[in-house]
Amino acid sequence: MSEPVRIRPVRIDELRSALLRIERMSQPHPWSETAFLAEFDNPVSDILVATRNGEDVIGFLVRWRITDEVHILNVAVDPTARRQGVGRAMVRHVLDEAARDQAAFVTLEVRVSNDPAIELYRSLDFFTVGRRKEYYADNGEDALLLGWIPSESTHATNPVAPNPTG
Numbered sequence: 001m002s003e004p005v006r007i008r009p010v011r012i013d014e015l016r017s018a019l020l021r022i023e024r025m026s027q028p029h030p031w032s033e034t035a036f037l038a039e040f041d042n043p044v045s046d047i048l049v050a051t052r053n054g055e056d057v058i059g060f061l062v063r064w065r066i067t068d069e070v071h072i073l074n075v076a077v078d079p080t081a082r083r084q085g086v087g088r089a090m091v092r093h094v095l096d097e098a099a100r101d102q103a104a105f106v107t108l109e110v111r112v113s114n115d116p117a118i119e120l121y122r123s124l125d126f127f128t129v130g131r132r133k134e135y136y137a138d139n140g141e142d143a144l145l146l147g148w149i150p151s152e153s154t155h156a157t158n159p160v161a162p163n164p165t166g
């Protein structure tokens with residue numbers, strides 16, 4: 001039986017050994033090394049990795065935190081480790097921290113054709129905020145804008161108290 005998934009901040013040496021490798025196997029138009037390096041330099045950005053069996057990186061998630069908003073920019077799991085709860089563990093970790101930090105909401109965009117990812121987010125109580133027309137430059141595909149609000153989620157471990165004035 002495999003070990004539990006652990007989530008921790010990425011190390012710079014894992015950019016080439018893990019992030020770029022997983023990204024290229026996961027996205028039709030993968031982020032470049034330069035794009036990842038910009039995230040390492042961005043003070044509002046942080047990259048989390050999922051590990052199992054010691055230090056094997058099997059997934060990553062890129063998150064921005066700007067004041068009380070959290071935005072998930074990228075999530076990917078090594079194809080050999082999919083459907084084992086790794087993606088859910090990473091997103092749930094971000095939601096737990098958002099609830100703990102009393103974030104107002106968590107948002108992300110997802111391709112309308114990306115059924116596995118949409119299923120993952122729905123299973124964690126994300127809802128549809130809107131649709132961004134022709135959001136993806138590579139093929140003109142629309143994005144769904146999804147949102148998650150700690151105080152409205154059954155998942156929130158530390159929900160914000162409702163505003164008594166409504």
Ligand SMILES: CC(C)(COP(=O)(O)OP(=O)(O)OC[C@H]1O[C@@H](n2cnc3c(N)ncnc32)[C@H](O)[C@@H]1OP(=O)(O)O)[C@@H](O)C(=O)NCCC(=O)NCCS
Pocket residue numbers: 026027074075076077078081082083084085086087088089109110111114115116117119120121123
């Ligand atoms: C989307 C992705 C991150 C999911 O990672 P994962 O580790 O395989 O997902 P999990 O095992 O945690 O699955 C959690 C839930 O998501 C849904 N799900 C995941 N993969 C699915 C699939 N192929 N088909 C249908 N539902 C799926 C299911 O509801 C699943 O729960 P279940 O296994 O109990 O039925 C992964 O498929 C991936 O890396 N895809 C390529 C990159 C990508 O599309 N990223 C998202 C960009 S917004």
